[in-house]
Amino acid sequence: QVQLQESGPGLVKPSETLSLTCAVSGYSITNAYYWGWIRQPPGKGLEWIGIISNGGITYYNPSLKSRVTISRDTSKNQFSLNLNSVTAADTAIYYCARDLRSIVQPMDVWGQGTPVTVSS
Amino acid sequence: EIVMTQSPATLSVSPGERATLSCRASQSVTNNLAWYQHKTGQAPRLLIYGASTRATGIPARFSGSGSGTVFTLTISSLQSEDFAVYYCQQYHNWPPWYTFGQGTKLDIK
Numbered sequence: 432q433v434q435l436q437e438s439g440p441g442l443v444k445p446s447e448t449l450s451l452t453c454a455v456s457g458y459s460i461t462n463a464y465y466w467g468w469i470r471q472p473p474g475k476g477l478e479w480i481g482i483i484s485n486g487g488i489t490y491y492n493p494s495l496k497s498r499v500t501i502s503r504d505t506s507k508n509q510f511s512l513n514l515n516s517v518t519a520a521d522t523a524i525y526y527c528a529r530d531l532r533s534i535v536q537p538m539d540v541w542g543q544g545t546p547v548t549v550s551s
Numbered sequence: 552e553i554v555m556t557q558s559p560a561t562l563s564v565s566p567g568e569r570a571t572l573s574c575r576a577s578q579s580v581t582n583n584l585a586w587y588q589h590k591t592g593q594a595p596r597l598l599i600y601g602a603s604t605r606a607t608g609i610p611a612r613f614s615g616s617g618s619g620t621v622f623t624l625t626i627s628s629l630q631s632e633d634f635a636v637y638y639c640q641q642y643h644n645w646p647p648w649y650t651f652g653q654g655t656k657l658d659i660k
Contacts, residue, residue, distance in 0.1 A: 477587075477595070477638055479649040490647050493552075526594065537585035537642045537649075539606065541594035 433457040435527050435542035443521075443549050449514040453527030453542060454507070461485050461505050465530035467538060468501060468512045470523040478523075482530050483510055517549045553577055553641050557652035563660040566629050572655045574622040574639035583643035586615055586624045589654075590635045598637075599624065626657075634659050 439451035453466070460466050467482035481491035483501045491499050495514070503510040514521060524546050528538035554577040564570045574584070582602040587595040597606040599615035602622055612627040626633055639652040 476653045477589075477640070477651040479647075479651070482647060493648060532642060532647060535583065535642075536600050537597065537640060538595075539597050539600075541596075543592075543594050 433529060433540045435529065435540060437525060437527050437542045437545040439525075439545060439547070441546055441548060443517055443547060444551050445518055445549055446516055449512070449517050449521060449547055449549070451512045451525055451527075451545060451547070452509050453511070454509045455529075456508070458529070460503060460508055460510060463533065465532050466503070466510045467528050467530045469526045469528060469538070469541075470521075471526070471544075472520070472523040480512065480514075480525075482532070484533075519549050521547070522549045523547060552648060553580060553644065553650050555639055555641055555650050555652040557637075557639055557655050559655060560653070561656045561658060563658045564629055565660045566631060568629055568660075570626040570629055570633075570657055572624040572626075572637055572657070574617075574624070574652050576620045576622075576641055579619045580641040580643035582618050583641055584615075584617070584622050585640045585642060586613075587638045587640065588633075588635045589638060595638070629657075631659075633657065 434456045436454045443449045465482040468480040483489045500513040524544040526544045528541040530538045556575045558573045584602045586599040589595040603615045614625045636654045
């Protein structure tokens with residue numbers, strides 16, 4: 432059974448970098464598929480941030496591309512999100528998910544989400 | 552960017568009744584359309600992909616239809632656990648730029 436678990440600081444100061452990690456169990460991230468990040472600001476809908484492939488290729492939301500980096504640590508079977516120069520608008524619940532885009536299917540397994548607040 | 556528009560924003564339905572949720576894409580996404588159920592404090596749950604295929608373990612009372620730009624999620628007989636927010640999502644673009652609708656909140660009437 433595939434499980435994903437987000438972790439990271441719940442509070443980040445404005446202009447600093449938000450860093451989150453998604454630990455994956457039950458499936459190797461190098462085996463297949465894509466692995467992604469999605470967020471939900473308070474009172475708003477879901478926003479796709481980006482994905483990393485099993486081979487390490489990344490794709491990002493064009494509206495966030497200049498500030499986002501998704502990377503992976505294959506030895507720990509986890510992938511990470513870095514979002515720099517954050518503002519209050521980046522306050523959200525951040526989710527990681529497995530993305531089955533390579534077989535033309537959507538995100539099928541999600542983590543529980545981790546809340547992040549941007550505030551001084 | 553493909554804009555996804557859901558209607559209505561809120562739908563009040565009694566348990567046992569049918570609920571019909573709509574989703575419209577600003578351009579064709581063929582059948583690359585998914586529906587998710589989301590409850591506060593929980594992970595979003597994939598219900599439907601390919602516009603009409605139920606994900607693993609999803610009860611038969613959930614059904615999806617449509618193609619191109621107009622899609623529908625129908626819940627045939629609402630159970631208490633079905634009251635949640637529902638999102639549609641397109642995964643049509645390549646390179647990917649997935650977009651979600653703004654959600655429909657399904658309330659108990």
